[in-house]
Amino acid sequence: MANDKPLVRFEDIQKSYDGVTLVIKSLNMNVARGEFLTMLGPSGSGKTTCLMMLAGFEPATHGEIYLDDRPINHIPPHKRGIGMVFQNYALFPHMTISENLAFPLEVRRMQKPEREQRVKKALEMVQLEGFGDRRPGQLSGGQKQRVAVARALVFDPELVLMDEPLGALDKNLREQMQYEIKHIHENLGVTVVYVTHDQSEALTMSNRVAIFDAGVIQQLDPPDILYERPENAFVANFIGENNRLFGTVLEASGDSCKVEIDGGHGTIQANPINIDGVGKRTTLSLRPERVTVNPEPGSLPNMFDAQVKELIYLGDHIRTRVSVCGHDDFIVKIPNSSTHALLKTGETARIGWNVEDCRALDQSD
Amino acid sequence: MAQIDSASNIEQPLTTADGVPLKVSLQRTLRRQKIVALSLVAPLFLFILFSFLFPIGDMLLRSIDNTIVPSELPQTTKLLQNWNEQSGELPNEAVYAALAADIKKGAKSKTINRTGKRLNYEYSGFSSLFRKSARRVQRLKADKVESYRKELIKIDKKWGNIKFWQVLKRESGIRTASYYLAAFDAETNEKGEAVFKPENERIYVNLFGRTLLLSFFITLMTVLLGYPIAFLLASLPTRISNLLMILVLLPFWTSLLVRTSSWIALLQKEGIINDFLVALNIIDSSNRLSLIHNSTGTVIAMTHILLPFMVLPLFSVMKTIPPDFMRAARSLGATPFTAFRRIYMPNTIPGIGAGGILVFILAIGYYITPALVGGTDGTFISNFIAYHISTSLNWGLAAALGALLLLLVLALYLLYDKIVGIDNMKLG
Incomplete structure (x- = not known):
């Protein structure tokens, strides 16, 4: 069965920006279909770089990334069909919410009736019916976040990347959004690769968490294993109190x-x-x-x-x-x-x- | 209980603890701040008022000012009110007598030539007419004159020409529209109607048109050249972009005159560019390009000089566009070009607007560069304003042209506000 194969495979990935130091030292990681995998680590640990390589915004210095068994190193971002949610939402301020959501469908040359129907569905999914004509500037942080999630999902990508999407929200809202994103993931069965430096966020949402430090995955396990059975001192110290x-x-x-x-x-x-x-x-x-x-x-x-x-x-x-x-x-x-x-x-x-x-x-x- | 409280609050204005109404107390506390703010602004405001606003206001008033004629020829202008200029007859003897008296008085105080000069703007011949008349009228003995009409016509037969009298009557008020008519290439015909001058005598309307057209073209060139530079600067790391920004600003630190003159050295017939093209056998030595002392020269030199005014606002706007916008667009499936056209470009419009209006307004008022490299078909309206201020000394016309230029700028500004919105403009 094809679905047993991992959706994403990192093979011996190394990454250097300056030719002197390695930001990613050696990365081998599989992401299963339908999985919610979080990359967690302190800043500068290489987790965002990893995400950017998967999205196609940074080339890997060495190694190959496979999406659906297809090497994607030489595929430009817009042909990868990966949805992405950015830390500061990156909603286009000169477009209404509907236009923002329709953008990925428009560039895919989808017909207008189907476009409108999809946008409507996406707004319903994030409980923002009736907000279609507003502009991003008129929304609150949480609403913007929902739109950003909806936009990354509206074109039915198999894989969605999220780069610290809740970083700009206050604590209560963040917790609420964690559950919402988790539920969307469960309902749609989409594969999510999520980056955060907030461990409670990682433990709450993920099927598996990859702990990054110094360009190396220290441990990749489900949240309970990470907490109960840390394999090294860094993980033990990073997850929970110790x-x-x-x-x-x-x-x-x-x-x-x-x-x-x-x-x-x-x-x-x-x-x-x-x-x-x-x-x-x-x-x-x-x-x-x-x-x-x-x-x-x-x-x-x-x-x-x-x-x-x-x-x-x-x-x-x-x-x-x-x-x-x-x-x-x-x-x-x-x-x-x-x-x-x-x-x-x-x-x-x-x-x-x-x-x-x-x-x-x-x-x- | 709370409801009763708020109800009574509405009926009675709030007071502070000692019974002073809250509004009064608030104003008292704010008054000091206002005084401080005003006194900080006051020196600059007074400076602007006396050195800028008053002189400009005075200058603008000159465009309709005609007090010299009624004050130098008081009796004549008064009596002329009763003369019908459409009758085809010359004014009566009383008017001629009054004119002789006015001229005599003016000749004594040596101010009459100014009146002649003023009226010469309206109709050529007045200047010599008044000079001649002033000399000869003084010699007239009042008791020996039987008809001033005859005497004056004897002095100069222009006084028997009804056209001169019509002009004198038209310009006998203390306000005149004639400068504005002249600025629009129009004049008053015999019937007293404003009509355009014959095609070959029109100057200013064409000049306004050319000024607008060339300024628009210059603005377009600065956008085309400045946009990629600003884009590069905004996408480079700050350390490098600061260095390159110095190169953009370098022209600001060089004298305008030097920059313009260096363009002359580059663009002239025997200049570097032509020499180079001839050396490469691209053009024949006998067909050297005329790149300067025409509108081409004006556009090239002014594009160069005004380019920083386009790059700076564009740069500062582009700096605020998060790189995530382009990334988001790409991840959503847009090609680099589509992402640029649909996402990046629309977000830079405030910068294009700010740079555009800045360059355009600077360009239509530009003087030095068109004067030096413009030749005859590359000069701007400002060059003619300067000509009338310093050479022909027709300040009224200069003021009228200046006022029209000012109005034009304001109209364009309002138009811009309507289309783009001033709030959308970002300078930094």
Whole structure:
């Protein structure tokens, strides 16, 4: 079945702007048909470059991009048939909303009756019926965003690229638009490649997320895997909140390893995910919500005394900063349940965690 | 409760805590700001008022001013009111007597020649007539004269020509339309109707037409040449575009005279361009192109000089067009050309409009360049205004031509506002 083949395939893509540094070091990535794939990363990580190469606005320095098994390196943007939503919407200010939406159909020489029907349908899809005669300047940010999405979809492209489309919206609107775009994706079954630097946006919307850093995909997985099982220190730190402890591997066996924390603050039993071997340095990653306060003695393999430095009340949980193993900014999230531990600033409490929750990853100083 | 409050607010004007009406209190606080703003503007405003607005107003009034005739010939002009210029008869003896008295008085104060000169604009011959009459009238002894009509006609038989009297009567008021008639190449015929001059005597209407046509052509050339440059500047990285912008601005820092003269060196018959073309055997040495001292020269030199005024507004408008517009158009399926024509170009229209109106208005009023390189068929209306100001000293006509030029510019400006909209104009 042809549909099992990926829609987009990046093969050994490298990209350099100045001939000195590589912005994309080596990229191999498949995008499945109907998938919502997000490229997430800090600015300068190469994610937008990647999108621009796919759209055809930047040539790849090396490697080949395939769309539907067709190499597209030498196909100009207007022949690729890829819809695109830009960060600042890029609605044409001298045209009405209807004219904006009709533009892609017009350049495809579609007949007027069908054009009008498609525009009407597109406006309905984004709930902007009756806005057709307005100009972009008369719309709010959210409405412009909807028009931009509608325009990228009105000519039925198989693939839609979105370059930080919600970056200019305020927080509430952004969240609302996230769901709207997600629903449009689900209803139309279109393939979306989405670029953002907002991790909650990426986790909310995507089937899979590619974490970019320094021109390399650090990890490409569904959101839950990324959060629960980060493969390296960068991903662990980039997605969600994370306590980091640095140390050296003392001994390692199948599903457990012993790590000595720097500064002689004791040893920790950790889950060896990405270590180089005994005697090598490692970064331990531990989610704040996986830390237990006042565990039963002997119930957990890792137990330490921690001094409470700061308590921040956040309603559903209490964010507690403690000093443990020589780390002053170790965060523990205490859920606000009826039985939760009551701590006071300055007092010493016992905290502990499981082996599998504490992931020993690569060195990342 | 809230409703009652707002209802009472409507009935009674709001007051501040100490009972002063809110509006009064607000005005008081704003008054200081207004005074400061006004005093900041005042020096420039006074400067403009006295050095620019008043002189221009005075100049414009000269285009209808005719006080010299009634004030120099007070009795004559008064008595002429009763004479019917269409009767075909000369004025009566009383008018001649009054004229003799007026001329005598004017000759004594040595102001009569000015009147002659003024009337000479209307009808050739008045200047010598008044000079001659002034000399001879002084010698007339009042008691020996039996008929001033006879004496004056004896002095100069033009005083027996009814045409001269008709002109004198027409120009006896303190206001005159004759300068404007002259500016429109029109004159008053014997019946007192305004008619166009014969074809071969018309100057100014054609000149206005030529000024408009050449200015339009110059504007078109600056758009055609300036648009690609501005596009290049706007799409280059800022560091490089700033460098290139200096090249665009370089002409601004060179004297206008130097630039125009260098065009003379380039374009003349024995100039560099002709020499070059001859050397390449493209043209024969006997058929050298006449590129200067005609309208071609004016268009070439002025296009060069006014080009920055087109490039700058275009550049600043193009700078504001996000590169995403073109990308969006391309991703939606438009070819590069379609994307440019449908998306980029329409967004640069405010720049074309601003540059166009700037260049066009500067061009129709341009003086130095057409004067130096225009020859006879490349001169503009401003060259004739300057001629009447400094050479023929017919300031009234110069003022009338100037006023018409001003009106023309204002009319074009309004037309532009109607079509493009001034709000759409962007200079930077």
